[in-house]
Amino acid sequence: MRRVTLIGAALDLMLGVLKVLVGWLASSQSLIADGVHSFSDLATDFIVLFAAKHGSMEPDEDHPYGHGRFETIATVILGVSLMFVGIGIAWDSINRLFHPEMLFSPGPWALAIALLSVVSKEWIYHYTMRVAKRLRSHMLEANAWHSRTDAISSVIVVVGVGGTMLGLDYLDAIAAIGVSWMVGTIGWKMAWSSLGELSDKGLGEEQLQIIREAIMQQEGAEHVHMLRSRRMGHNALVDVHVEVDSMLTVSEGHMIATAVENAIKESDQGVTDVTVHIDPENDERAPSCDGLPGRKKVLEILSRAWKDAGVDLHWYDVRLHYLGGRIVIDIYLPDAFVGRMEDIERLEEQLKKSLSDLPDFGDVHLYAALGSRRSERD
Numbered sequence: 001m002r003r004v005t006l007i008g009a010a011l012d013l014m015l016g017v018l019k020v021l022v023g024w025l026a027s028s029q030s031l032i033a034d035g036v037h038s039f040s041d042l043a044t045d046f047i048v049l050f051a052a053k054h055g056s057m058e059p060d061e062d063h064p065y066g067h068g069r070f071e072t073i074a075t076v077i078l079g080v081s082l083m084f085v086g087i088g089i090a091w092d093s094i095n096r097l098f099h100p101e102m103l104f105s106p107g108p109w110a111l112a113i114a115l116l117s118v119v120s121k122e123w124i125y126h127y128t129m130r131v132a133k134r135l136r137s138h139m140l141e142a143n144a145w146h147s148r149t150d151a152i153s154s155v156i157v158v159v160g161v162g163g164t165m166l167g168l169d170y171l172d173a174i175a176a177i178g179v180s181w182m183v184g185t186i187g188w189k190m191a192w193s194s195l196g197e198l199s200d201k202g203l204g205e206e207q208l209q210i211i212r213e214a215i216m217q218q219e220g221a222e223h224v225h226m227l228r229s230r231r232m233g234h235n236a237l238v239d240v241h242v243e244v245d246s247m248l249t250v251s252e253g254h255m256i257a258t259a260v261e262n263a264i265k266e267s268d269q270g271v272t273d274v275t276v277h278i279d280p281e282n283d284e285r286a287p288s289c290d291g292l293p294g295r296k297k298v299l300e301i302l303s304r305a306w307k308d309a310g311v312d313l314h315w316y317d318v319r320l321h322y323l324g325g326r327i328v329i330d331i332y333l334p335d336a337f338v339g340r341m342e343d344i345e346r347l348e349e350q351l352k353k354s355l356s357d358l359p360d361f362g363d364v365h366l367y368a369a370l371g372s373r374r375s376e377r378d
């Protein structure tokens with residue numbers, strides 16, 4: 001991939017120098033415009049190579065998300081400069097069309113260089129396409145198509161220069177306008193998409209749909225919401241809320257989060273950074289659990305409320321579920337607990353009743369190990 005890009009860059013450099021030089025010496029405005037086009041392609045290749053070499057996502061302390069945005073900023077600057085260059089050349093050509101005495105009369109060398117450009121660009125189109133197919137790289141495929149538009153750009157120059165040599169002396173200037181229109185359009189597209197990226201524009205709906213489907217295929221992922229994305233260079237960052245069964249353990253929830261993360265990265269949408277937020281319920285609809293007491297406070301409240309029942313929470317495994325704006329409590333009785341089923345049920349009733357006037361609390365469930373239950377049969 002590096003090799004193809006390097007060959008393309010070398011070709012753009014050679015063609016750019018030749019076109020501007022010969023365009024100037026053999027006085028062809030359209031060839032000069034085409035030369036500027038080649039230099040703009042060279043600059044793009046350079047940005048791509050630079051980004052590839054410095055690993056656009058390599059993070060450090062100052063830039064924890066990597067340096068992809070440097071590429072973006074460089075692309076905005078390049079895009080805006082291309083727009084100005086395109087407008088400049090077009091303006092100059094229009095001016096000459098209105099003052100025919102200022103029109104250039106290009107010589108045969110200009111034609112030769114334009115033809116050389118058409119042939120070499122068409123060659124690199126086929127070469128890049130072959131490599132793109134082999135590596136299944138969409139980026140290289142796009143590069144290949146770009147080479148073909150470069151060839152078309154040079155075809156316009158051939159027509160312009162050839163026509164002028166045959167006596168249609170305004171054709172070179174018209175070709176120059178055509179080529180600078182292409183240069184300006186390339187610049188506009190670059191600047192516009194990179195500005196979108198800088199303003200944290202998200203991925204397209206089609207891409208988001210693919211990501212959503214990849215998430216929902218993961219076992220345990222019940223709903224998806226707050227799927228947000230940002231682009232950075234050639235990569236994208238995603239954060240998402242995934243709803244799971246409300247009673248899962250932390251480790252199972254984490255396992256699902258990791259599976260979702262991998263599925264998003266493997267969905268082929270260029271996502272390299274994923275943050276998954278696990279929801280035990282739909283936090284957009286369910287009452288908020290904000291402001292409910294934390295574990296330490298809860299244990300204090302429970303110890304006080306259950307003092308009469310003779311429950312010493314130190315001995316019990318207490319699990320708190322913050323759901324629907326209330327705290328649901330699971331209590332696992334210690335293995336050493338010896339009691340009959342009725343005792344456990346009675347205790348559970350008692351605990352429920354003593355919490356009934358505390359608005360923060362929901363249901364209470366007691367669980368006993370099989371060993372202690374077996375004791376009732378003894």
Ligand SMILES: [Zn+2]
Pocket residue numbers: 037038041146149150
């Ligand atoms: Zn180009």
Ligand SMILES: [Zn+2]
Pocket residue numbers: 225226241242279282283284
């Ligand atoms: Zn949520």
